[in-house]
Amino acid sequence: MASSKEYLHYILEQLSGLEEITYRAMMGEFILYYRGRIVGGIYDDRLLVKPVKAALSAMPSAVYEPPYDGAKPMLLVEEVDSKEFLTGLFTAMYSELPAPKPKKNK
Numbered sequence: 001m002a003s004s005k006e007y008l009h010y011i012l013e014q015l016s017g018l019e020e021i022t023y024r025a026m027m028g029e030f031i032l033y034y035r036g037r038i039v040g041g042i043y044d045d046r047l048l049v050k051p052v053k054a055a056l057s058a059m060p061s062a063v064y065e066p067p068y069d070g071a072k073p074m075l076l077v078e079e080v081d082s083k084e085f086l087t088g089l090f091t092a093m094y095s096e097l098p099a100p101k102p103k104k105n106k
Helices: 005-014 053-058 083-094
Strands: 021-026 029-034 037-043 046-049 074-076
Touching (some): 005 083, 037 083
Antiparallel strands (some): 021 029
């Protein structure tokens, strides 16, 4: 099942307090970026984030779920209705996220 644009826009609205939130559509789902770094994504209308230490400490009882069959499990964010929680989560996670790989020249 692909994610809906309505759910994407809801999550983007919840994160509107942060600058540089972008997304990329990929096979019916959406990859979320914060300041150029991949934070997670929206898969089957679920917000999943990378399981970095900051996310684990903010959501100690979070459930690991794979975004799609065969993928590494990510953390399911259940508290999507709190702007304050989501912006704090993304801000705390930023320093632990890998920097984007430089693009190779063709």
